[in-house]
Amino acid sequence: MKDNESSIVILLAEDDPDDRLMTQEALEESSMPHKFFYVEDGIELLDYLYNRGRFNNSQEYPRPGIILLDLNMPRKDGREALLEIKKDPKLKSIPVVILTTSKAEEDIIKTYDYGANSFITKPVTFDGLVNVVKLLETYWFNLVSLPKS
DSSP states (O other): OOTTOOOEEEEEEOSOHHHHHHHHHHHHHSOOOEEEEEESSHHHHHHHHTTOGGGOOTTTSOOOSEEEEOSOOSSSOHHHHHHHHHHOTTTTTSOEEEEESOOOHHHHHHHHHHTOSEEEEOOSSHHHHHHHHHHHIIIIIIISOOOOO
């Protein structure tokens, strides 16, 4: 993490409660100072990003530094939400990492076409997920420069 940043806001869009818990626990295993929030579908994701509904307090629900996005969610899936995020000039600079069970070439191509910054197939083990989180930490928060919120 850059010296001038105290913590990163991580927003996970994931409908499966077990996957949410595993991701949160994997983040806790990392040394990265962070604030973790989650939403359960694409509609909640956009509500969070626009501070609508129960997310209307921007102090309580700050702009994320990165979004971890599942593709297959109810109401509005990750593909639709990604497209909306990357079309909005105010949101498009937020890195979006697809974190999904899909290995479909069509999903990989489509999400990159929509503006995803990375596509990662979820590991099947907790240790694998911890490893992915550590790699994300190294890449997104120690190596690259991100715009200030």
